[in-house]
Amino acid sequence: MKVLIAPACTAIAMVIGWFVYEQSLKDTQTAPKTIITEPIAVQVTRSTQKNLEKRITLVGNLEAGSQVEIRTRYSGYIKSMPFDVGDQIKAGEVILELNDSENQELVSKSQAALTVAKAQLKAQVTSQELAQKAYQRLLVLQKSGVSTKQQMEEALASMAIEEAQTELEEARVEQAESDLEQSRLRLLENKILAPTNGFLAERLVDIGDLAKPDVALMKIVNLDHVRTVVHIVEKDYEDVKVGQKAVVTVDTFPGRTFNGHVKRKAPVLDPQTRTAAVHIEIPNSDFSLKPGMHARVQIVFEHRHKTNVLPIASLTRRKDGPGSAVFIIGGNPPITEIRNIEVGINDGELVEILSGINAEDLVITLGNRLVDEGQTVTPIEVPMDEVLQAPSPIPQKTNL
Secondary structure (H helix, E strand, O other), X not given: OHHHHHHHHHHHHHXXXXXXXXXXXXXXOOOOOOOOXXXXXXXXXXOEEEEEXXXXXXXXXXXXXXXXXXXXXOOEEEEEOOOOOOOEEOOOOEEEEEOOHHXXXXXXXXXXXXXXXXXXXXXXXXXXXXXXXXXXXXXXXHHHOOOOHHHHHHHHHHHHHHHHHHHHHHHHHHHHHHHHHHHHHHHHOOEEEOOOOEEEEEEOOOOOOEEOOOOOOEEEEEEEEEEEEEEEEHHHOOOOOOOOEEEEEEOOOOOOOEXXXXXXXXXXXXXXOOEEEEEEEEEOOOOOOOOOOEEEEEEEEEEEEEEEXXXXXXXXXXXXXXXXXXXXXXOOOOEEEEEEEEEEEEOOOEEEEEEOOOOOOEEEEEOOOOOOOOOEEEEEEOOHHHHHHOOOOOOOOEOO
């Protein structure tokens, strides 16, 4: 009996196992789920009119409008320096004075030499007058037959010598006057005057130092205007013109702009970098801009007043060839339509729309890469100003 029970239990277990296996197969064979999709949400806006400028953004370092390095023509010890770094200086003010004791002595010597020369000239003039009178007396005597021919010749020669000596003394007086003037000028040059308005940027010496003609003493910078040099690539070379507007910003004054203009443009490009130097000049009446500041420069190529614009992100390619197109939303339910357009200038954020759309057309600005023509969508209209301020991505609404 025990022998029959064991095979029976094995058979029952096999039947139960087969049943469980068949049931598990049925459970795994589920019917496919039906995917219910909803239209994709897209951000749309309408074209609007705004002022638009075509521009490029470049970087450079600000430099002073002009910089003067102060030197002295003669060597001498520095007596005084009334200005220090950062002080504002006006043209004509004394900015450095050398010790003038030696030059004062030279002036005194020159004055004395001039006095001596004038006295010698006076004595010589008297001597010349005596020679002339002697000659005149001999002329009277000659008529009476008293004077000889030799006496006349000697008197005439003496008078000529005295005249030449007088001319020599006059020349010596002129030389003494010139020496005196030169010594006075050198005395004046002990006081160095500011050649221009500006600020003392560097003071390279101090009181008591020996100033020499080959040693710079200080630097003055004029900040009425500042300038910067930027480099443009070859494709922008013809767009940049002398006199064009340039808008400058610096990190020191966030949110503030400074208006300048293109002062000069290099006539050649650097063969290594394929760029050309462009000099920008910026008025700086309040001296806010300082040399050495990092500047961002936007050069304005073209300006459009109140032109129709769209965000540049709304553009897509045409299907029928080169050119630009946008997706328009229309109908009920809303369906996409690709519309070919003509565009003008752009500033990197907005693009000028010349033709192809109307003011009431809803244009996809966000999500146009996810849709195709004839597709049903859920448009979410956002005003243009909000699109420009903070365009936020719109999630795709799909349910599985």
